[in-house]
Amino acid sequence: MKKTDSGRLFAFLLAVLAVEAGLAMWRGQLLVGKHEGDMLHLLEIVFRMADGEWPHVDFMTPIGFMAFAPIALFVKLGAGVGHAILYGQALVGLCLVPLAWRAGVSRLTGYWPYLFGAVIIVLATALVHGQAERSVSISMHYNRWAWAAAFVAILIATLPPVEDRRNQTADGIVVGLALAFMALCKVTYFAAFIIPVAVGLLAHRQYRTFLLALATGLAVAAIVTAFAGVGYWAAYVGDLLRVSASQVRSNPGEPFAAVVAAPAYLGGSIVLLMGVILLRQAGKATEGMVLLLLTPGFFYVTFQNFGNDPQWLLLLGILLFAARPAQDVKNGFGWDMSMAVGLAGAAAFAMIVPSAMNLAYSPIRHLGQDAAQHTPLLPGATLHSDLQTGTVRAMRVDKRVPMDEPGSGLEALAEKAGREPPVVLNGEELPRCEILLGLPALFDGIATSLEESGHGGEGIFIADLFSSIWLFGDFARLEHGAPWYYGGLPGYEMADYVLVPNCPVHPKVRELVLERISERGDSLVEVDRTPLYILLQKG
Known part of the structure; x- marks a missing residue:
């Protein structure tokens, strides 16, 4: 060539x-x-x-x-x-x-x-x-x-x-x-x-x-x-x-076994393993060995990435076509190994075409977006108004609530379904719900409420997945905080207050944060309450 x-x-x-x-x-x-x-x-x-x-x-x-x-x-x-x-x-x-x-x-x-x-x-x-x-x-x-x-x-x-x-x-x-x-x-x-x-x-x-x-x-x-x-x-x-x-x-996605063998991924896994076998049969032992060593890594990275998109299939197709042997090489079954390896490469490309095309023409798709249907992600940041999100997604605040709550007529289903008990704060059961849409509007509303109640400039630890309140108002940035909650109490030591949302983005995080605070023996004294949150001072 x-x-x-x-x-x-x-x-x-x-x-x-x-x-x-x-x-x-x-x-x-x-x-x-x-x-x-x-x-x-x-x-x-x-x-x-x-x-x-x-x-x-x-x-x-x-x-x-x-x-x-x-x-x-x-x-x-x-x-x-x-x-x-x-x-x-x-x-x-x-x-x-x-x-x-x-x-x-x-x-x-x-x-x-x-x-x-x-x-x-x-x-x-x-x-x-x-x-x-x-x-x-x-x-x-x-x-x-x-x-x-x-x-x-x-x-x-x-x-x-x-x-x-x-x-x-x-x-x-x-x-x-x-x-x-x-x-x-x-x-x-x-x-x-x-x-x-x-x-x-x-x-x-x-x-x-x-x-x-x-x-x-x-x-x-x-x-x-x-x-x-x-x-x-x-x-x-x-x-x-x-x-x-x-x-x-x-x-953030499917279990590891599913990323390897679930219906959506099994075809790619088979092509990868067949590529290893075919390369070795074609006399490309080193390439086949390296590809075999890469296999766990391909699976593991896919497992760790949101969406579990096997983008390694793009590289696999290129590797297989590049490693094809001469056309006179045949295996024990008499197969033309150049064609066999090439077919495996073509299969890899075919499986990843939707994702690859989506990546390639996404800048063109961006040109077709209607600016009138978008609004700044950070409403008060004039300089950064060049980053916008869909108005509906930004401003329509939707939540998900269970229908088997007491008084609903479906109470008996809650126990059968294994629903977890409600989270308790200072002896009070907190609402069971989850925010699905409208994070910018929610944070902007909370920030405005806090500033109007005289808490501007304070360090506020949020018992939820995100701690982005300071992006929407005049609040102290917590030292050693976590932009995305993974565990522990990052930034808690530097906070003046703890904000517990009535409806969190991630209910499990709210529960874990309150458990960690309780384990420390800290008391939380309520100082303010709105339909959106309970604000507590560390005791």
Whole structure:
């Protein structure tokens, strides 16, 4: 197969980046259609970082700082957060261009480097996390970025270099940077793929690549330590351990067994395992072995990601087509192994087409959004009004309540269904309900109420999933707080008051927070009450 013109490939990747990022920025604002809670989580972290705080050290999160640093950079430079998100994505895409170029030109031939590079850029600049749902969303952008880095490192480790394109120094730097980014963006990816990547490099006798990747990773770690301090790493590990033991969200989707063998995923699992078998039968033992080692990591990362989208199928298709043997190679059954491996690759592509197309044309879909149907996510932040969400989702506050409450006529069903008893606060049963929609309006209403009752400027710990009240009013930001609750009482020590919502976003979190406070022996004295919340002072 014809070798790729390296200069043409680099220009192509820049063109794809210009188109994808340019289309996303065309409107001059970011209009999202779902995941408002995730957006509040993102904004709290970005604003904290723009003010000089470090994740893990100054606030709790299992997500690494590189997931937010590109966005925080542009906020610090004065951009509205909607623009900052789009600029941050473009910056990540630009940084990935040389990595994708080196991986593609050194391991692939023909048109495959172009497809591979385009996939990397699309993952960096898309305006949806994947799947086939058509709403625009920036939620979980770090999963896309981490997949892009993982694809680069895995491609270099799995396939041998193309003749006359060997450069172990360049390969080592690229792999080291990709692995370092995974570790500092979402460590799940690093943990899942570090061993297969290392084994792949050693199996292909890429010893210098292995050593330079290690040195590059250590150099990045040293730079981070110089800026964040030695305690950064202990704090990072501490956050990861707390999240892994979380009763709230240790994993955000299907059980692990379902991600491997449920009807929606079984086809991809079979294609992956068949790819391993076919490669080994085709005489590609090293590629087959590395692919087998990658299998648990592919499954685990999918299990850890919301939506359980098996985006590794994109890479699997490219790997299988690139690793096809010569056409005269046959297995014990007489099969043409080039065709067999190619068919497996085609099957992998077919299964991921809906998600891949959704990612690729999401910037175009963003152009078609009706601005009149959107409203700023942060109503009082003029600078950041360039980030907007659907008006209905922002302003219509909906809740879910059980119908088998006392007096409903269905009381007998509650016990049979195993419904948990209501949460009790100071001897009073709290309402059983759950917020489904309208988080921006809810937080804005609570913030306004608190300020009108004279609690502006106070540090308020919220017994719920989010602690985003300071984004909507003049309230102190809690030191060592958690933008997303995973467990414990992060930020509680610095709080003046505890706010218990009458209807929380996550009822289990409200229950856990009150249990933890009770275990400490702290008393909570009610100082204010509205239809939305009970405000208590720590005793």
